[in-house]
Structures are given as structure tokens and as C-alpha cells.
Amino acid sequence: MKISIGNDHAGTEYKFAIIKHLEAKGITVKNYGTDASDSVDYPDFVHPVAQDVETNNTDFGIIICGSGNGANMTANKHQGVRSALCWTKEIVALARQHNNANVLSIPARFTALPQAIEMVDTFLDTAFEGGRHEKRVHKIPVSC
Template identity: 70%
Template structure:
């Protein structure tokens, strides 16, 4: 699976751990994130991930910033992107099952690295339930 990842200065350590997990599980990673803790602007890293998902260059995306909110808002500006802010594996599971989310947004200042890796695992291994949820997901897109 091809996964696109991007992070701002709050997430270099998170990205490093997540990329290690992904590569150990035979995923290909497209890295758009910063590797330093120097202040940067999260849209500069969220837009490329969302674009990869929007254009099917990547099957899923992972975005990381301090609260997870700003980078999720950025990603959600792209057509066909459903970025879900997750802070537990249960929410990550529901984001996939009920919302067919294709980008997980991780709040680095409110989760541990171990939680983040666990959420990514859950997100990538959970299937969309479809059915009544499909109708709702179709109503998300602006046309």
C-alpha cells in the first residue's frame, strides 16, 4: 500500500516512528513532512498529502500537527478527501468504518507516539462498513 505522510514541527518523532512501522509492514511511504522542530506552517505539509490522496497517488494519508485540527482542516479542502482527527484507536476505527476516512490526522501534543502508531495500524486495517454509512459519506462531498 502507498501511504503519504506529512507533519509540521510538532511531529518529526511521530513521523519517524510511524514511517518505521509502515516500512516494517511493507508499505511504501511518500514523505512530505519536516524532519526538524523549527517552526513551519502545517498547510505546507498537509496539502501535498491531501493531493496525493485526491489524485490516487496514495491510498491513504497521515497528517500530524500539534492539535491535529489545522492540518485536518487543510486536508479536507481537497475533493474526495475525508481527513479524520483521531486521538484513540477506537475513533480511528470508527473513522474508517462509518466515514470511510482516507486520511488520519494525529494530534502530537495530545497523544503518545505509541498511541499514534496503534491508531495508524487500526486505521489502515479497518474496512469501511458501507450500507447506511455509504449514503452519509456521499452527502459529505460538495458538488
């Protein structure tokens, strides 16, 4: 499995911990995030993640910023990207099961690091249910 990850300055600590966690599981990670705490613009680090998911260069994406909102909005501008802003593992599970989310947006300022790691595991371990949810996902336009 290959994951792309991107973050702004608010998500640097979380990004490093998530990368370490994923690599310990044998998952390949492409790091597009900033490695520093100096203020940066999140779109610069989210667009490459979303592009990897959009073009199937990676299986999933993980994006991290302070509220998770800006990163999530940016990722969802890409065709075929279904980014979900999540703050609990239960919301993560539903985003995968019902919406076939392929990018997880984590709000670093509103989740604890162990909670974020648990959300990542839930995201990767939960499958899309398909069925009645499939037709709904297909109604999400890829461009307007």
C-alpha cells in the same frame, strides 16, 4: 500499499517512528513532512498529502501536527478527502467504518507515540462498512 505522510514541527518525531513502523510492514511511504523541529507552516506539508489522496496517487494519508486541528482542516479542503482527527483507536475505527476516512490526522501533543502507532494500525486494518453509511458519505459535498 502506498501512504503519504506530512507533518509540521510538532509531529517530526512521530512521523519518523510511523514511517519506520510502516516500512517494516512493507508499506511504501511518501514523506512530505518537515524533518526538523524548527517552526514551519503545516499547510505546506499537508496539501501535498491531501493532493496525493485526492488524485489516487496514494491509498491513504497520515498528517500530524500539534493539535491535529489545523492539519485536519487543511486536508479537508481537498475534494474527495475525508480527513479524521482522532486521538484513540476507537475513534479511528469508527472514522474508517462509518465515514470511510482516507486521511488520519494525529494530534502529536495529545497522544503518546505508542498510541499513535496503534491508531495508524487501526486505520489501515479497518474497512469501511458501507451499507447505511454509504449514502451518508455520498452526502458530503466534494465542493460547495
